[in-house]
Amino acid sequence: MDTKEKLKKILIDDLNLEELTPEDIDDNAPLFGEGLGLDSLDAVELVVIIQKHFGIEIKNMEEGRVAFQSIEALAAYIDTRMESA
Amino acid sequence: MTFAPVAITGMGCICAAGNNLNDSMASLFRGMRAPAPPVSFTSNHPIDYPVFEVLNFSVPSDLLRTSALGLHAAREALADAGLEQEMLSRLTVGVCVGTTVGCAISNETFCRELRSGRTPKLAPLERVHRSNPAAVIAREFGFSGPCQTIVNACSSGTDAVGLAASWIRSGVCDIALAGGADELGRITYIGFISLQITDESPCRPFDRNRKGLNLGEAGAMMVLESEQVRTMRRKKARSLVLGYGSACDAYHLTAPSPDGAGLKHALTEALACNGTDPAAIAFVNAHGTGTPDNDRVETRVLAELLPGVPFLSTKGYTGHTLGAAGAIEAVFTAACLERGEIPANAGFSSPDPELERNPVTENTPFSGTVALSESLAFGGNNSVIILGKGETA
Amino acid sequence: MQIAIQGIGVVGGFGTGVTEMRQALLTGTSNRATLDLSNCGTPLNIPAFRANISRLTDYVPLKALRRVDNFSKLALLGAYLALEDAGVLAEGKQERLGVVIASGYGATGITFAFLDSFINDGDICASPTYFANSVHNSAAAYISIMLGATGPSSTVSQFHHSVPSALQTAWLWLAEGRVDRVLFGAVEELSELIGYAWYRQRGTAHKPEMTPLLTGVESAIPGEGAAFLLLTRKEEAQDGYCLLDRVTTGRLLKPGFLSSPQDLLVLGADGRIEKGGDYAQLAEKSTVACFTALYGSMPCGPALDIAIAALMLKEGKTFASPGGGICDFPASVAAGGNILESHRVSCLSLSDEDCFGLVSLAKG
Structure with missing residues (x-):
């Protein structure tokens, strides 16, 4: 499973997006606001989710903001961090 | 509707700034603060966040630290009011305490044992059961009046004082001990870090570089007294509760409404209670946690509703003491009214161009007799209390 | 001043809504289920009265509930049922509505889940969403957000004294004109933590039925549920249930305090042997009823008693205390199906901290 697929499954499970399937989530749709509809509390939860499932620490929200644009962006961020580790 | 003022005849507090009100006020006006990584517990979080701990305070083994802090402040407040057991036993005395x-x-220890398959003893839970903060005070002094523990997160202390004033006005008790108490602990420490609203440095309310709050712990109590009892025992009021207002943002679980709708509503209601003229407000003891969101919303509302009124946050001296915050800030507000001076807002050095107002940067005398303290809470609660100067100062 | 009860929302072992509660009152039976404690090192179930929250999605889309914990869901269901019962659900934003919540234990399920999050994965993996939900006023916050209730909101937590204490706050808000309506609710959830504590304290030897008026016998079965009341000032009331005549709270209640011995007295006795004697002493010579055997032992039970008393006053008829009302102290237990002769019904609750609450309801 590639990082994007894995991410979608994790988000659905951990953020309780029960009404969605991985296929419903567009790789390039924004995660916050319109799009997936996540908010500020989900943003801090996402930091913990990435830490827990990928062992990657996002130190602050400035760093998170770039990574949290979309599934595409987040998967790219995770892959880069995994390679450099 | 106009509400009669309710007299405050005694006050007490314990926090990182001091183990009683006089010592705490002295620290505030000397600009002293010493937040440091926690001493009473450890965390395997990679960063040590500073906290404001009460050191040199011993807790009986059968009580929660929170309740012991509340009880300590209650003793000081009752002594300050000159109320002794003999007189208290003849009155209907209520207790109203805010906490989280x-x-x-x-x-945690209990839950870890449970999860590791052991069958832990109930002692830690029994201690919680024995330690309901309002009940502990009522039990200690044998009070027979109403007894309530309010859990409105960070506005609990303000709400407790506001509700106790209603108790006195409606006659459900002659005297009410009202305030708040909360201890520092690993669970709240880890929780606030997870929300990413905790500053790695000593907190900087209203500063452009503010990164969040520092947690603290405290107990603070006020004695509210009916006019009938006060007249009977010829006791002067140290301060007066002139107004209280509370409103919910109904916006988000953890974020304040960006336009401060609930805070404006609460402030307007508090002013209306006694027809207080906004121009008469000498200063505002702001919630001022040092989180980017809170301080932005608060200054926006202050600029709109109380332009030109000096304000400060005392959290730079005590940390954010959660359920006790509103109570200790009410006590400080009353004590500042007596003194005619407010302390500098600790932690503020660089004005934030995004904020419309800046707090006082040095100890500042004033001549007014009315002041306001506000609390914004998790869950969108906003509570405001207006206090007047008493007769003894 | 008097307050009117305009709507009731209840959920518990007896079912969901006033109609199912009424049915349980008429038959004297309730659904007993179990609480699973197998994750607590105790491979067993204990009997319990459970609440079913499945009807919540009739009122709130699943999407809006995605991070709402079980405790807050129970509260939301009670809240919507009460508004629907009062016929005000379609009104939209409730700007002059205050929200008052009482809970003896609070959201212990999500509190435990928050601890699990860092016990399992380290302090850095603590879940902020679980933490936010574990704060005591989160149920009140969800209710205010979903209803657009911008009045004050307050949550009270002090074990078996939570209900009368919080109800006094609702009363004062209405009396002082701070709000036009109060949505008052009491909520309790059975979590593993509460279940384990119950098992450790009281063991597994449960009586088949609760007999709360046999005060010398331990017969408590734990329960969970919610009871919500939509309250307004009498002057602004429309067809509702009854009036809330008085709320008296305090400590160290003495026998003889109950000022109107002719009133029907609903006792909060819930089969816990340690409180039975106190109820017996205070209720001597009164006409009593007790309904805890329909919903179980829980700190927010007194709110269900108020709901049942309100229903009796509305219908002008008594309900029988379930289990035949076998009583071992000198009181007269009201029979069911009779005309309610007293003008008032009072609900008495006693807490472990020696606090009492006496909530008196009167015909509207």
Whole structure:
């Protein structure tokens, strides 16, 4: 499973997006606001989710903001961090 | 509707700034603060966040620290009011205490044992059961009046004082001990870090570089007294509760409404209680946690509703003491009215161009007799209390 | 001043809503289920009265509930049922509505889940969403957000004294004109933590039925549920249930305090042997009823008693205390199906901290 697929499954499970399937989530749709509809509390939860499932620490929200644009962006961020580790 | 003022005849507090009100006020006006990594517990979080701990305070083994802090402040407040057991036993005395930790049915050691398949003893939970903060005070002094523990997160302390004033006005008790108590602990420490609203440095309310709050712990209590009892025992009021207002943002679980709708509503209601003229407000003891969101919303509302009124946050001296915050800030507000001076807002050095107002940067005398203290809470609660100067100052 | 009860929302072992509660009152039976404690090192179930929250999605889309914990869901269901019962659900934003919540234990399920999050994965993996939900006023916050209730909101937590204490706050808000309506609710959830504590304290030897008026016998079965009341000032009331005549709270209640011995007295006795004697002493010579055997032992039970008393006053008829009302102290237990002769019904609750609450309801 590639990082994007894995991410979608994790988000659905951990953020309780029960009404969605991985296929419903567009790789390039924004995660916050319109799009997936996540908010500020989900943003801090996402930091913990990435830490827990990928062992990657996002130190602050400035760093998170770039990574949290979309599934595409987040998967790219995770892959880069995994390679450099 | 106009509400009669309610007299405050005694006050007490304990926090990182001091183990009683006089010592705490002295620290505030000397600009002293010493937040440091926690001493009473450890965390395997990679960063040590500073906290404001009460050191040199011993807790009986059968009580939660929270309740012991509340009880300590209650003793000081009753002594300050000159109320002795003999007189108290002849009156209907109520207790109203705000808290967060004091009602949490949780204990980490207990839960770890349970999860590791052992069958832990109930002692830690029984301690919680014995330690309901309002009940502990009522039991200690044998009070027979109403007894309530309020859990409105960070506005609990303000709400407790506001409700107790209603108790006195409606005659459900002659005297009410009202305030708040909360201890520092690993669970709240880890929780606030997870929300990413905790500053790695000593907190900087209203500063452009503010990164969040520092947690603290405290107990603070006020004695509210009916006019009938006060007249009978010829006791002067140290301060007066002139107004209280509370409103919910109904916006988000953790974020304040960006336009401060609930805070404006609460402030307007508090002013209306006694027809207080906004121009008469000498200063505002702001919630001022040092989180980017809170301080932005608060200054926006102050600029709109109380332009030109000096304000400060005392959290730079005590940390954010959660359920006790509103109570200790009410006590400081009353004590500053007596003194005719407010302390500098600790932690503020660089004005934030995004904020419309800046807090006082040095100890500042004033001549007014009315002041306001505000609390914004998790869950969108906003509570405001207006206090007047008493007769003794 | 008097307050009117305009709507009731209840959920518990007896079912969901006033109609199912009424049915349980008429038959004297309730659904007993179990609480699973197998994750607590105790491979067993204990009997319990459970609440079913499945009807919540009739009122709130699943999407809006995605991070709402079980405790807050129970509260939301009670809240919507009460508004629907009062016929005000379609009104939209409730700007002059205050929200008052009482809970003896609070959201212990999500509190435990928050601890699990860092016990399992380290302090850095603590879940902020679980933490936010574990704060005591989160149920009140969800209710205010979903209803657009911008009045004050307050949550009270002090074990078995939570209900009368919080109800006094609702009363004062209405009396002082701070709000036009109060949505008052009491909520309790059975979590593993509460279940384990119950098992450790009281063991597994449960009586088949609760007999709360046999005060010398331990017969408590734990329960969970919610009871919500939509309250307004009498002057602004429309067809509702009854009036809330008086709320008296305090400590160290003495026998003889109950000022109107002719009133029907609903006792909060819930089969816990340690409180039975106190109820017996205070209720001597009164006409009593007790309904805890329909919903179980829980700190927010007194709110269900108020709901049942309100229903009796509305219908002008008594309900029988379930289990035949076998009583071992000198009181007269009201029979069911009779005309309610007293003008008032009072609900008495006693807490472990020696606090009492006496909530008196009167015909509207």
